[in-house]
Amino acid sequence: MDQIDLDLLAALEADARLSFAELADRHGLSKTPVWKRVKAMEEAGVIRGYAAQLDAAPLGFGIEAFVQVTLAPDAADRFEAVVMAHPAIRRCHATTGAGDYLLHVVCSDIAMMDRLLRREIARMPGVVRTETIVSTRTVKDRHSLAAAARTLNT
Numbered sequence: 001m002d003q004i005d006l007d008l009l010a011a012l013e014a015d016a017r018l019s020f021a022e023l024a025d026r027h028g029l030s031k032t033p034v035w036k037r038v039k040a041m042e043e044a045g046v047i048r049g050y051a052a053q054l055d056a057a058p059l060g061f062g063i064e065a066f067v068q069v070t071l072a073p074d075a076a077d078r079f080e081a082v083v084m085a086h087p088a089i090r091r092c093h094a095t096t097g098a099g100d101y102l103l104h105v106v107c108s109d110i111a112m113m114d115r116l117l118r119r120e121i122a123r124m125p126g127v128v129r130t131e132t133i134v135s136t137r138t139v140k141d142r143h144s145l146a147a148a149a150r151t152l153n154t
Helices: 003-014 020-026 031-043 076-085 110-123 145-152
Strands: 063-071 089-094 101-107 127-135
Touching: 003 020, 003 031, 003 145, 020 031, 063 076, 063 110, 076 089, 076 101, 101 110, 110 127
Parallel strands: none
Antiparallel strands: 063 101, 063 127, 089 101
């Protein structure tokens, strides 16, 4: 990947609705080479897809939290299958350290959070322990992987 690819990726990260013509104009290229570069990055798996970024609060989710989960041995596959299907779990990361997974969850209020933790997550396959940290505010929500990739080349 060269600097032009990283520039195109940064532009698409900022606004995935840009047309190939707009991308070409911004980067001093014609439409066809931009299209070829973007398609090549899609085929290589660098660009995994295009999606709208939604704000949780206007949708009624006033609480975001991070739940560290410790599992019993040999429960990971069953746990992950349940997590993948749960709509309140936005992200799930397998981790090192004291816990096995870190979940990013959204809830409408503290009562929903309590139900989610006690009645749902605690009862998921293999869950031995959870520890929850409630977010009081989001400091940084967006990041540019293209910008971070530029630092790898310096």
